[in-house]
Amino acid sequence: MISPASYKSSFKIPSSPSTTSAMVSEQPAANRITVNAAEQDDSIEAVTVFQSNRAEIKRRVNLDLKKGQNHVHIERLPSCLNGDSIRVDGTGTAVIFDVVYHAPSYSSSSSDDESVTTARRTLETLQKERDVAREQSQFLASYGKTLDSKNVNIEDVQRFLDIFGPRQIGVAKRIQELDVQIGKASKELDEARSKAYQDKQGEKRGTRVTVTVLAETDGKAELMLTYVVSNASWTPLYDIRAAIAKSPEATSKMMLHYRASITQTTGENWPEVALTLSTASPQLGSTVPKLSSWKIGIPALALPAGQGATRTKQTAREVAMLDLEVEVDDDREESDDDMGFGLFDGYETYATPQMASRKAHVATAGVLSATFSIPGRSDIPSEEGSHKVVVAVLDLEAELEWICVPREKESVFLTCNVINSSEFTLLPGEASVFMDDNFVSKSRIE
Known part of the structure; x- marks a missing residue:
């Protein structure tokens, strides 16, 4: 190792200059x-x-x-x-x-931008000059067609040809020269853009x-x-695929496809790496926050004129009981969310066999975070796109309930309560709901 x-802070003082030179040479x-x-x-x-x-x-x-x-x-x-x-x-x-x-x-990229701008302007100037030369050639050819042999004598025709021939040849040569110059200018523009892109990529490394x-x-x-x-992160994605029981005795099933969408623009590629996903949140360079004091009390109520202190005490008790009821309801709702639920619209059974997918295993599962190890090797290049990997495919039992509120809406809603009995922690993320292999709706797991 x-x-x-x-x-060590120990030093030797040489006895003579010759000793020093000998030590340096060794x-x-x-x-x-x-x-x-x-x-x-x-x-x-x-x-x-x-x-x-x-x-x-x-x-x-x-x-x-x-x-x-x-x-x-x-x-x-x-x-x-x-x-x-x-x-x-x-x-x-x-x-x-x-x-x-x-x-x-970090160097300024203004010089690269100027080189690209100069090369582009040079190319545009040459292209405009070639357009003018082509218009001149077309004009000379069109003018020659307007000559009428009945009204023009041979001397006028000869003078026109003496002028037209050299001028047309000169314009044609100029167009050829401009074509060559435009090709070179276009190549220089591509090189300037490539250099600017490489410099921009080099700044990432x-x-x-x-x-x-x-x-x-x-x-x-x-x-x-x-x-x-x-500049690297991952977010959970879910596909919820439901299979509704056809009889009251049967059990409804739900298949949850747990995926991770990974994005990274670090500048370095990750080819064939052992990939691990963590739910931890490392805080580099942060400090522990300080808590300030909270003042707890019953807020004062503005009562109509003519009501006394007895009414004030009764109202205060009602406010306290009301606050307690709200808090209990909030806790109950939060507990329901922790159990997991889905919303489905449809009644057909999903029974299509699924292809086997590689499944991650939970490397560590602590109180505050979990770590998922993706099996095999993953290739994640540095680019703007996202790369999806399969974390797990979970088969869970579902408790279905049909709910209808005809006074508000004629639709019947199928709700699904699911208990996460797996070792995988379900994080908040977008979920796509499928019924019988058909997309039903978009939801979210909180």
């Missing part, structure tokens, strides 16, 4: 190792995505160390990397002395981490770099 350095020169992280995204071992716009990355770095001090510069890490979250572990006969975080330097490692001998070593980045 690579062990962290134990810093110290081997530091070895510099540069690692381009953008070219080694496939070295990312595991990713844990949180709901609170955070993700923890574990990146493996393989090194060839030289005897003595080695400065390992890991470049082009995500610019959204949190410097306080960096941890470095490793294997091999070496000692980690220091880890330095270098924040990204401007962080650098320097690790100083002291090796006793030459050999290979492996570092495990762990850090937290922002």
Whole structure:
């Protein structure tokens, strides 16, 4: 194991300058190792995505160390990397002395924008000039067709041809030259846009981490770099598929497809990584909030004139009882929500066999959070789109109830109360309701 350095504050004072020079000459020169992280995204071992716009990355770095001090510069890490979250572990006969975080330097993109604007204006100018040349060529050709041989003598025709021929040839050559120039200008515009895009993408990977490692001998070593980045999150999605019992003796079933929609624009791709989803909310750099005092009492009521203190006491008791009833109702409603429920419109039975899907397992389930490990390997590139993975497919028993309020609406509503008997925590999220493989409505699990 690579062990962290134990810093000692012991120094020796040399007895003479010759002794100092001998000690310096014996110290081997530091070895510099540069690692381009953008070219080694496939070295990312595991990713844990949180709901609170955070993700923890574990990146493996393989090194060839030289005897003595080695400065390992890991470049082009995500610019959204949190410097306080960096941890470095490793294997091999070496000692980690220091880890330095270098924040990204954001350069102004005005120069790139100006180059794109200049290239676009040059292309537009050449295109307009070519349009004018084409109009001239069309005008000369049209004018030649207007000549009437009955009214024009041979001398006039000869003079027209002497003027028309060289002019038409010159215009045709100019159009050819403009076509070549437009092709070059279009290529320059594409290159300017590509450079501006690359610079913009490069700004997403401007962080650098320097690790100083002291090796006793030459050999290979492996570092495990762990850090937290922002611009990554996941949200739960649900598909509720109901199967209504055809007889009172039968039991209605509900199949809940639990999915996760993952988005990440960190600048680094996550190819074939071990993916974990966490419901925890890491608060980097936050402080514990302080509670202020609350004043509890019965609010004063404005009574009509002529009513005395007895009425005031009675009204106060009624207000207190009313507040208590409201609180109890709220608690009861919240408890019902915790049990889980769905709303269905329809009466047909859903019985289509489902294909088997890979199912995540609950890695840890604590009081405050849960962690879901997605089986296999997941490929999550850095882009604006969302990527959906299956967390679980749950078969749950449902208690159905038909409700109708004809005074307000003629429709009959089918409500479903479901107890989550699985080990998976159902988080608030959008839900699509299906009945007999037909989309019924959009709902939400709170």
